[in-house]
Amino acid sequence: MKKLTLSMIAAVLTSTFTMAHADTLRMECPSTPGGKEYCKYVKNRFEAAHPGNTLQFIDLPPASDEKLALLQQLFASNDENAVDLFQSDTVWIGLLDKHTLDLTDHVADIKKDFFPGAWQNDMVNGRVKAVPSYLDAGALYYRKDLLEKYNEKPPATWEDLTRIATRIQKAERDAGHSNFWGLIFQGKSYEGLTCNALEWIDSHNGGSFIDSDGKVTINNPQAAKALDMAAAWIGKIAPPGVLGYKEEESRAVFQNGDALFMRNWPYAYVLSQGDDSALKGKVGVMSLPKGEGGKSVSALGGWQWSINAATKHPETAIALLRMVSDTESQKMAQKLLGYSPTRVALYDDKEVLGRAPYLAEFKQIFADAAPRPATQTKGQYARVSNAIYNATFDVLRGRTDGKKAVAALQQRLNRIKGKQWH
Incomplete structure (x- = not known):
């Protein structure tokens, strides 16, 4: 019988230890083009850095509402093997608070590397419950060629935008472009209108409907003024049909060359510069205008990395989350998936800007x-947003004015809240 050496015994013990402590993690794989290639990169890198551990992938529904419904079913069943790491929508963080791992003590050292608004969105009651994966935010698109033609500069304020849009709309119509409009945005009564309303109101120092402590703050003169401003656009510089526009309806009008300004998300810039776009090379993008005495505000969108609170392997899952959140992984996600990074430094990165020079405009x-008031309102956010966009819609279509709308909305939101948000 072969005699065991100390080195052989050590090898056996090491192998046994590794197998005993080997973890199998399950991570959501993006369903978008490039997702499989990105997940292969993550798997190879993670398993090389953590020998003995295995990374598997699951597919979740691409539609946000279907994905949330499935996740809630999984969490209700306490299925610890369902998924370890997954992406949460921006407005789910408060809703999924009880079902996601507290990351506060594990990511404090990287907080400074991320955009502040995105990081704040992922905190519930002072605890970090997710890490920003990729960003989305409202932006103002404009026709560079037309501003140059009429010797105008991009608007710094909503007042500037209204004046410039009125002037150029008239001039273009006088020149024969009869269906030309000054401004396009998302005016349909849905979540997109909540985002627009937040931008108008907060940029006028009217707050964000509900403050970070959960107090309803919408009933104020600045908020009323912002809503009245937007209502005054309808039929003058914005088409009456804007009350039925979502993102794609807005983009279609703008990209067809029938509008001077458009509020939309970053995806619209990439499409406007496509080879099949009539506006290629003619579109500029900038921060949204500010209100009088206010600041520019863009509604935050995007997705966040979250860990299932029921995971059997919290330490390994945290290591995976930190890896997919680091600089190298975010650069790969931008390359393969087109994701806008959440790390501030990548907006000055030569490699990233070489592939996607437009990102410099989005820093x-x-x-x-x-953030929208979702984290603090938790499971009641859907009702909160519904109240916000319906109240805003009533002002836009002239059924009420800003002052009456914000007073009624204050009461409505307080009724939804009751004693506390839950």
Whole structure:
């Protein structure tokens, strides 16, 4: 019988230890083009850095509402094997608070590397419950060629925008472009209108409907003024049909050359510069205008990395989250998936800007991003947003004015809250 050496015994013990402590993690794989290639990169890198551990992938529904419904079912069943690491929508962090791992003590050292608004969005009651994965935020698109033609500069304020849009709209129509409009935005009664309303109101120092402590703050003169401003656009510089526009309807009008300004998300810039776009090379993008005495505000969108609170392997899951959140992984996600990074430094990175030079234009836009009042309102956010966009819609279509709308909305939101948000 072969005699065991000390080195052989050590090898056996090491192998046994590794197998005993080997973890199998399950991570959501993006369903978008490039997702499989990105997940292969993550798997190879993670398993090389953590020998003995295995990374598997699951597919979740691409539609946000379907994905949330499935996640809630999984959490209700306490299925610890369902998923370890997944992406949460910006407005889910408060809703999923009880089902996601507290990351506060594990990510404090990287907080400074991320855009502040995105990081703040992922905190519930002072605890970090997710880490920003990729960003979205409202932006103002404009026709560079037309501003140059009429010797105008991009608007710094909403007042500037209204004046410039009125002037150029008239001039273009007088020149024969009869269906030309000054401004396009998302005016349909849905979540997108909540985002627009937040931008108008907060940029006028009217607050964000509900403050970070959960107090309803919408009933104020600045908020009323902002809503009245937007209502005055309808039929003058914005088409009456804007009350039925979502993102794609807005983009279609703008990209067809029938509008001077458009509020939309970053995806619209990439499409406007496509080879099939009539506006290629003619579109500029900037932070949204500010209100009188206010600041530029962009509604925050995007997705966040979250860990299932029921995971059997919290330490390994945290290591995976930190890896997919680091600089190298975010650069790969931008390359393969087109994701806008959440790390501020990558907006000055030569490799990133070499692939996507337009991202330089979005650095300030993402810095201006403000979260919707979702985290603090938790499971009641859907009702909160519904109240906000319906109240805003009533002002836009002339059924009420700003002052009456914000007073009624204050009462409505307080009724939804009851004693506390839950």
